[in-house]
Amino acid sequence: MSQPRILVARAIFPDIVDRLREHFDVEANPDDVIWTPQELAARLADKDGVLTTGSQRIDATLLAAAPRLQICANMAVGYNNFDVQAMTAAGVQGTNTPDVLTETTADFGFALLMATARRMTESEHYLRAGQWTKWSYDMFAGSDIHGSTLGVIGMGRIGQGIARRGAHGFGMKVVYHNRSRLSAEMEAECKASYVSKEELLRNADHVVLVVPYTAASHHTIGAAELALMKPTATLINIARGGIVDDAALAVALREGRIAAAGLDVFEGEPSVHPDLLTVPNVVLTPHIASATVPTRRAMANLAADNLIAFFGGRGPLTPVNTPAVGRRG
Numbered sequence: 001m002s003q004p005r006i007l008v009a010r011a012i013f014p015d016i017v018d019r020l021r022e023h024f025d026v027e028a029n030p031d032d033v034i035w036t037p038q039e040l041a042a043r044l045a046d047k048d049g050v051l052t053t054g055s056q057r058i059d060a061t062l063l064a065a066a067p068r069l070q071i072c073a074n075m076a077v078g079y080n081n082f083d084v085q086a087m088t089a090a091g092v093q094g095t096n097t098p099d100v101l102t103e104t105t106a107d108f109g110f111a112l113l114m115a116t117a118r119r120m121t122e123s124e125h126y127l128r129a130g131q132w133t134k135w136s137y138d139m140f141a142g143s144d145i146h147g148s149t150l151g152v153i154g155m156g157r158i159g160q161g162i163a164r165r166g167a168h169g170f171g172m173k174v175v176y177h178n179r180s181r182l183s184a185e186m187e188a189e190c191k192a193s194y195v196s197k198e199e200l201l202r203n204a205d206h207v208v209l210v211v212p213y214t215a216a217s218h219h220t221i222g223a224a225e226l227a228l229m230k231p232t233a234t235l236i237n238i239a240r241g242g243i244v245d246d247a248a249l250a251v252a253l254r255e256g257r258i259a260a261a262g263l264d265v266f267e268g269e270p271s272v273h274p275d276l277l278t279v280p281n282v283v284l285t286p287h288i289a290s291a292t293v294p295t296r297r298a299m300a301n302l303a304a305d306n307l308i309a310f311f312g313g314r315g316p317l318t319p320v321n322t323p324a325v326g327r328r329g
C-alpha cells in the first residue's frame, strides 16, 4: 500500500522531517521558500496531509484545489490561518499545538513586560549609539512591576501562566477579563480577580493581551480602549496581530497617552506599521514568544504526532474541529 503524501509547508527541524519520512511520502521545504497561495495549492493537489506553521491560509479555495487533503496540522497553538468552518464542511481535520508552549510563551510575555516597563531596548539603543556621556537621576526611569496591577485580557493557559508569574513571583495584584470566568479554584491559584474589560483598562498598570484572534477579537484594543488606560500604563501584545489597532497604538505612544508598549505580533506581519518603527517607547520582537529550541521542537513533534496518529487510525491528538465525515484519500 502506498504511504500517505505529506507536505511540510515551511522548513522545520530536519530530524523531525526524517521522522515523518518513516511514515509518509514527504515533500519538504528545506529552503523555507514562502509559497504564494497558488503555489501552495499546486503542491497540495496530490497531498493527503500538510504540516503548516501558522502562516499558510487554509480556506475553501485552497481546499477545492486539494481534493485528497484530509488533515492540516498547524505547528502553532493559534489557528486563525485556518478557516475552520470551511475545513469542517470539507471533512478536513485541523490540529494545533497547545500545552507544549504554554510556559515558554508565558515566560516571554513576562520578559516583554519587564523589558517594556523598564525601557530596556530603548536604553540599549541609546548606549549603542554612543549617546551615554553622563548618568542622570531620571535617565530611562520606567515603571515598577512588583506591587503593581497586572491586567490580563484572555485568561487561557498562557494568560494563567502570566498571572501566576505576576502574582506569585512579583507580588502583583492581578485582574483579568475573559469570555468566561475561571473557576474559583483557578482564580485562587492565579490570585486573579475577574473584572470588566473597561475596569481592567482603567486600573491596570500593565495590560497583557493573550486572546485568540477571531472576528470578535479584532481590534480589542483601539483608540477608545487606549484612551481608558492610565498615561503611565504599558500594553503588551503576545496574542496576534489585529488584536490591537497598530495605527491607533502608534498615535497613543507618540502622544504619550500610554507610557509604552511591547509587541511580538503585528497587523500584516512580517510588515510592521511604519509609525511603530519610529516611536521610541515600544519594544518590538518578530513573533518569537514560543521560540526556545526545546519548545519549538516539542511543537514540531506534536504536529508530526498528530499526522502520524491520524493516518494510523488513532484520531488526532489535539484537534481543533470535528468533521462529521472525513475525506477519503
Ligand code: GLV
Residues within 6 Å of the ligand: 054, 075, 076, 077, 078, 079, 101, 290
Ligand atoms: C504562535 O503564535 C502560536 O500560535 O503558536
